[in-house]
Amino acid sequence: MPARDGTRGRVHMPRCAIAGVEATVAETARAFPRHSHDRFGVGVIVSGGHKSASGRGPVEARMNDTIMVNPGEVHDGSPLDERGRAWHMLYFEPSMLVSAAAELNATEAREVELTQPVAHDPLLKHLFERLFAMAVQPSARDDLACEQALVELVAHLLSAHATCRATGHARMLGTSSVATIAHAKARIDDDPAAPLTLADLADEAGISRFQLLRAFAHETGLPPHAYRMQRRVVLARQLIARGVSLADAAAAAGFADQSHMTRAFVRLLGVTPANYAAAMR
Structure with a gap:
């Protein structure tokens, strides 16, 4: 439906x-x-x-x-x-x-x-x-x-x-800056459910929280929190498509609860997780 x-x-x-x-x-x-x-x-x-x-x-x-x-x-x-x-x-x-x-x-x-x-x-x-x-x-x-x-x-x-x-172009920022943000982005991509903080990402990158926030948004178009929320929605969508229950998908993707996942799903995709699950059956 x-x-x-x-x-x-x-x-x-x-x-x-x-x-x-x-x-x-x-x-x-x-x-x-x-x-x-x-x-x-x-x-x-x-x-x-x-x-x-x-x-x-x-x-x-x-x-x-x-x-x-x-x-x-x-x-x-x-x-x-x-x-x-x-x-x-x-x-x-x-x-x-x-x-x-x-x-x-x-x-x-x-x-x-x-x-x-x-x-x-x-x-x-x-x-x-x-x-x-x-x-x-x-x-x-x-x-x-x-x-x-x-x-x-x-x-x-x-x-x-x-x-x-050919792949391998560094765009928009200097090569070192791109590599720094690519590492922070990869940390989120590898485990969107992880409870990372801005300080965690900044410490690993060796820059301040303000530098990380500014550079991350410049390179990806989104601040780290919004980017992680989006990756959580992607992860939840993948889990639901594989038949994982909505409650389990919400927990595995790092959402506070199923309602939190539903709000994020609708906000970004315009469809509820339940409707998405029905379409995948």
């Missing part, structure tokens, strides 16, 4: 028939706070209009536009007016696009970045809608046709809306 937010609409995560891909169907006037996803996101605005701000600047998308987001890219999202907006979205495991880029370019593994938050590309819209329909209606799909649709979408996405480069 879809998750309803009073009169503000609904966000639904239907079962997706493609391994490594998650689907979202949304129709809502909800404004989402700054957050990021751990996957590449590609979608189409079905009705209304949407605006968001991210590291790539403020953008607006309207009906029939395609929207795209990179893993770890911090952004927010709100409707253009009180009528809200509706969209369909597919989220791809990063390895899917990186492997496809390597295959297309006949090179070693590459770093992939989707370059446009919003695009008016009728072909991309068509390829997305064809794959989305197959992904959420498995009873009506043909495996070969679905695989072809996936390959054709990814190929067009990479050729027209992405850049591919």
Whole structure:
């Protein structure tokens, strides 16, 4: 069942028939706070209009536009007016696009970045809608046709809306600063449930709490607490998808209780853990 937010609409995560891909169907006037996803996101605005701000600047998308987001890219999202907006979205495991880029370019593994938050590309819209329909209606799909649709979408996405480069670039900050923040970020990624403090992270990095807070937000787009909360939601989502009970998932992900997890889940994903669990069955 879809998750309803009073009169503000609904966000639904239907079962997706493609391994490594998650689907979202949304129709809502909800404004989402700054957050990021751990996957590449590609979608189409079905009705209304949407605006968001991210590291790539403020953008607006309207009906029939395609929207795209990179893993770890911090952004927010709100409707253009009180009528809200509706969209369909597919989220791809990063390895899917990186492997496809390597295959297309006949090179070693590459770093992939989707370059446009919003695009008016009728072909991309068509390829997305064809794959989305197959992904959420498995009873009506043909495996070969679905695989072809996936390959054709990814190929067009990479050729027209992405850049591919060798990994290992240090961006935005000096190399030493990037390494410092990468270590702090890895500490959170490795165990989001751990009760780390800002002082813990700063001591390990050999810098002050104020330096860490400023550098972490500069490099990731989020302060450490917000980043850890997001990683806890990701961990809880993964546990729930594997069949772990909601209460156990909340405890394992570091939430105070199941209600705490539910509030964080809805805030960042727009869907309750219970609805997400139902979609994964």
